Amino acid sequence: MEKTIDIGQYVAVAVKWLMNNLRPLFDFIKSTGNAGIESIEWVLVGVPFYITIALFTAAAWKYAGSRVAVFTLFGLALIYLMGFWEETMQTLALIISSTIIALIMAVPLGIWSAKNQTAQRIIRPLLDLMQTMPAFVYLIPAVLFFSIGKLPGAFATIIFAMPPAVRLTALGIQQVPADILEAARSLGATQKQILFKVELPLALKTILTGVNQTILLSLSMVVIAGMIAAGGLGEKVLEGINNLDIGLGFESGLSVVILAIVLDRITQAFGNKISK
């Protein structure tokens, strides 16, 4: 059938306008962002692998118990022995920076939408859009704004990984029992005191679930981001696909899975422990 409505062209026009008029801003974001990601990467790649493995294993031991610690030790060692250590650290750097930026934006947005009806009405459909739009679509504006590389990879990852953190922060704050809020108000608490001494501590567990979700979504996205030269494990997976190299594909995919499980178990256990 003939195309009668062309929404795409307006989006294209808008993106083009942004590109033409905000070029210096994008350049600035790109250079600072890249510097940030690369410095994290520099540290992660620079630290000897056994120290990193030891630190992860210790964290797993402390928060998640011996079984997770054993898995972490052997899993990460396997990654190293398969020869994917550097790529894994690159991916980890991208996840860490994306997650940090996503949380910096998500938590205040979540608080805002929990407290303000209008904000909630605007934010919620936006989050739906961000979560349901096929993740590959984000690669297009990312490349248009920032060309290829790590920063556009992080950009697409942040958009994709942010929604659960916003939602769960809002949920956590809305779930704070009304009687506790009333008691705090009756003692003369200001809005700020209520937020920091009552709402955020009580919502902490739910917020940390959001953090965990964001980390896992980042991980699934950084593989896609490999398509725009964000580096890391994603690129290895793609290489496997392009060459129909099942061995390479499996090994790099397995590395992603191990990293995902390690990060998931540790953050989840951490969340349970500190918010008890």
Add this chain to the structure above:
Amino acid sequence: MEENRPIKIKVDDLVLIFGKNKENALKMLKEGATKKEILSKAQCTVGVNRANFEIYEGEFFVIMGLSGSGKSTLLRCLNRLIEPTAGDVYVNGENITRKNHKELLDVRRTEMSMVFQKFGLLPHRTIVENVAFGLELRGEDKQSREKKALEAIETVGLQGFERQNPAQLSGGMQQRVGLARALTNDPEVLLMDEAFSALDPLIKTEMQDELLGLQSKLRKTVVFVTHDLDEAIKLGDRIVIMKDGIIEQIGTAEEILTNPATPYIEAFVKKVDRKTIITAGSLMHEKPTVVRFGKDGPEGTLRKMRATGLDVLPVVDDQQGFLGFVWVNDALQCAKAEEKNVQRIILTEVPAVTTEVTVEEMLPLISATRSPIAVIDKESRKLLGIVSQNAVVIEATRFNEQDITKLKENANNS
């Protein structure tokens, strides 16, 4: 009567309206429209309808009413947790309703503290941190606030629990924490919203006694909201009775009991002493199914239990004299062992009362056991009937849904 005592709180023509079209509703109210008319014409609910009263310094003042009467709303207008629509509240002669936000925070931090039905404790903090919360909000340093908190914890008798979390404490103890938190701020006025209503009857009585003991020492001005007239009479120096947002009567317990101002209050007052009037005789289930000792063996006992759907039955001798209770699990074991009679499993250490024993007196009997109470004849010890634990509890807590609806109907019709 006590006009010469200094006035601590004065409530002047206080109105609270819920809804959008408040101005309109307020105008209608001033023209004398009823709550129903305002609801239908202005789609507004009148929470408090022109309340006027004064509370003296050191007085224990009780606001009583059923749910929806506006009593908790009225209480929240005193510290402006709910903003009144019109009218004024004076504390120490200062108009609370005219204060700006910062001054209001000061009032809440220093002059008035509140205790809630659901306690409102912070689950992630220890007891001492909860109790010190008010001082923390005021900005006091950690050492001094902890010192004061420990004093308050001692006042309410919670020494030894300082480092525990609220979830580790029973309801009664949690409310002690709530009380301690309110006392730590050393306020002149204590607002208590159904503070003991969530507690079970025995703990409730204990807390009431302790609060009275504390009050005789501390001499705070207490404004206490409750739906329980017994509680109001026990605690209050003066009582306000509210219905549909309107104050129906203000007076001492004596005045209200002997001279109820409206049919509604009269209907209430009639019920006041029921707990001490209702007896085992009127509450018991007569002619219960019994196990006849010597006639019914374990199998017969089980059959009777199956037929009645009960898992405990009374045992009587051939003269209908009460021997004790048997439980279904014991009877099962007994039957399995193929014993001839139920002698081994009769529980004889069970509560048994005569017909004239009151609900109040039966309450302590059920706290130690699961057993129902046997009602027996004084002379012959014949079994007359059974009072279930539920019946005692329902009668003791008394204001169940049906009663309230019936009461309301009576009051509205008369």
